[in-house]
Amino acid sequence: MVLREWARDDLAPVADVRAALRRVAVDPSALTDDEWVALLGADGDELEELAALADAARRRSVSDPEALTFVVNRNMETASVVDATSPTVEDLAREAWHLGATEICIQGPLPVEADADGYLDLIRRIHGAAPGLHLHAFRPPEIVDAAARRGITVADFLTEARDAGLGSVPGTAAQVLDDEVRSALSGGMAPPVDDWVEVITTAHRSGLFSTATLLYGHVETPVHQVRHLRRLVEIQRSTKGFSELIVMPLLPQNAPPPVAGIAGATVSRRETRAVHAVARLMTVGAFDHLQVAWTKVEPDTVDMLLRGGADDLGGLLLDGLLRPDAGQEAGRELDLDEVGAIADRAGRTPRQRTTAYTAPPADRTLPLPRVRA
Structure with missing residues (x-):
């Protein structure tokens, strides 16, 4: 099978779409x-009808259909902060707290030469x-990797x-579960799908929740996208451990060498809107929250997605004065005025949330701009 033998923007027969x-x-x-x-x-x-149906499903799925939720967070890359001396990871965490963050997100592998307890030490x-x-x-x-370095099981590491x-685990690295x-995507080096599923379900059984993701816009076809969403729903019905679904395109500049020149090059706004709408409708009853990956789509597309099934804007990705290295998202930051403007265009009210989609404590709630008369 040659995965790339299809045109990304092939349209389905109108009669088939109308029937569906x-x-x-x-x-x-x-x-x-x-x-x-x-x-x-x-x-x-x-x-347009598909997007309207997805938006109606959004309104039925969330507790406050008039809200546009977001979390105040800071992203960091593991390898960049583990041995950093100025600023240290402690400096970055304390500044994030003083800036009003409720979440730190850290992803990426430790350097090969790092201490066997490096992941656990970073958490501490x-x-x-x-x-x-x-x-x-x-x-x-x-x-x-963390479990292997310590010579223990994944379940034991997650408990530690x-x-x-x-508090929770990013559900990234799922790509497409095929x-x-x-x-x-990996040149033959990716671990099997079943390995990813086993780690995520083990995290859920260990009392940790996670996000779920779909990475589209590379060698996958619509059939793969549907199968991926089916698998996520299957996991969610079993563990109830996913907090949200994040749908994101693979941008050309972030593509691994095996798909450089292919990934993201022909992803249209039409496809992005359809994928988000289908993701909302396929996961009704399993996922309450569908997040827009605002760093990976154009601002006017963000507006469309918020009217086509998405309810959440994700994180502000605070830089502050120390400006942590956050990998692909380094230097990307939303401020509260921008959040207010996005909410206003979507006809919604901005509402700050925690990672678990609860209301933050009063002393962690940032003053939001007034929108919509």
């Missing part, structure tokens, strides 16, 4: 994979410096990490 739209309006759970694939090829009036250092911050850290490959201050797609 009629069925999804009545009962999204009744659709077949072929019908979801047809909806991923919607355009024109059919795409961050939690010790700012114990009020929720620590959202380490993707499944890093969890496997939780007890040391880890072994052939993952192999194509």
Whole structure:
């Protein structure tokens, strides 16, 4: 099978899309994979109807349909902060707290030469410096690496990490849950899908929640996208451990060498809107929250997605004066006025949340701009 033998913006026959739209309006759970694939090829009036149905599903799924939620957080890259001396990871955590953050997100592997206890030590250092911050850290490959370095099981490492201050796990590195797609993205080096699923479900069983993701815009097809979403829903119904679903395109500048020149090069706004709308409708009853990856799509597309199924804006990604190295998202930051303007355009009210989608304590709630008369 040659994964790339399809045109990204192939449109489904209008009759097929119309038939699927009629069925999804009545009962999204009744659709077949072929019908979801047809909806991923919607355009024109059919795409607008699909987005409207997804937005109606959003309103039914969230506790406050008039809100646009966001979290105040700071992102860091593991390798850049583990041995940093100026600023230290403790400096970065304390500044994030003083800036009003409720979350620290840290991703990426430790350097090969780092201490066997390096991951656990980072958790302890961050939690010790700012114990009020929720620590959202380490993707499944890093969890496997951490356990292997210590010579213990993944379950045992996750228990130690939780007890040391880890609050939740990023569900990134899922890419698309298909072994052939993952192999194509990694040049044959990606761990099997079942390994990713086992780590995530172990995290959930260990009392940690995680995000879930779909990375599209590379060698995958609409069939793969549908199968991926089906697998996430299956996991969620089993563990109830996912807090949100984040749908994001693979940008050309972030593409690994095996797919450089392919990834993201032909992803259209039409496809992005259809993928988000289908993601909302396919996960009704399993996922309450669908997040816009605002760092990876154009601002006017963000506006469309917030009217097409998405309810959450994700994190502010605070830089502050110390400006942590956050990998691909370094230098990207939203301020509260921008959040207010985005909410205003979407006809919603900005509402700060925690990582777990609860209201932050009063002393952690930032003053929001007044929007909409």
